[in-house]
Amino acid sequence: MDKETLVYVDLDGVPHLMGRLWARVRKNKESATFEYDKAWLENPARFSLEAALQVGPGPFHTPADTPMFGAIGDSAPDRWGRALMRRMERRRAEREGTAPRTLQEIDFLLLVDDEARQGALRFAEKEGRPFLREEGLKRIPHWSNCRNCSPRPNVSWRTRTPMRICECCSRLDRRSAARPEGLGDREGRTPRDCEVSTQGR
Numbered sequence: 001m002d003k004e005t006l007v008y009v010d011l012d013g014v015p016h017l018m019g020r021l022w023a024r025v026r027k028n029k030e031s032a033t034f035e036y037d038k039a040w041l042e043n044p045a046r047f048s049l050e051a052a053l054q055v056g057p058g059p060f061h062t063p064a065d066t067p068m069f070g071a072i073g074d075s076a077p078d079r080w081g082r083a084l085m086r087r088m089e090r091r092r093a094e095r096e097g098t099a100p101r102t103l104q105e106i107d108f109l110l111l112v113d114d115e116a117r118q119g120a121l122r123f124a125e126k127e128g129r130p131f132l133r134e135e136g137l138k139r140i141p142h143w144s145n146c147r148n149c150s151p152r153p154n155v156s157w158r159t160r161t162p163m164r165i166c167e168c169c170s171r172l173d174r175r176s177a178a179r180p181e182g183l184g185d186r187e188g189r190t191p192r193d194c195e196v197s198t199q200g201r
């Protein structure tokens with residue numbers, strides 16, 4: 001299996017195409033290749049993704065038994081987030097009556113919603129296409145569309161009173177429930193910002 005993904009970096013709110021990532025599985029072993037885009041090599045603001053990916057022409061390959069480059073893999077979820085993704089895949093398979101997929105490193109990376117992704121890297125399948133999460137999956141709703149996040153007397157912002165997480169915005173926490181404070185939309189809104197007082201309920 002080979003999967004090509006475009007890698008962008010957000011600089012001052014503007015996405016720049018850095019290069020292309022190819023992820024593959026051969027004999028149950030994962031590996032990846034990355035190549036900088038020509039436009040990035042000519043960009044005055046260019047920089048290397050990591051020490052092993054020094055800016056320059058030509059492809060770079062992951063070492064043996066290394067499924068992903070470190071700087072790119074940092075955008076993937078942690079162990080708990082991966083457990084949630086595997087659960088999501090099992091439930092999808094049950095609904096469709098199929099066998100669940102074995103999620104690879106590239107799947108974990110691209111299943112993270114772009115709005116909740118850590119760091120400045122963003123990913124797309126083709127130039128001009130929306131930034132990933134995978135098509136067909138539920139996206140994070142904008143907080144302004146959530147009835148529990150609308151201004152109302154019982155909304156409490158980061159207090160110590162009994163709280164419950166807003167059911168709608170708790171989707172922000174699906175990628176890595178162990179680190180909810182680090183997940184937020186591009187306005188900086190996180191599940192902890194959407195906590196609603198349970199008093200009077």
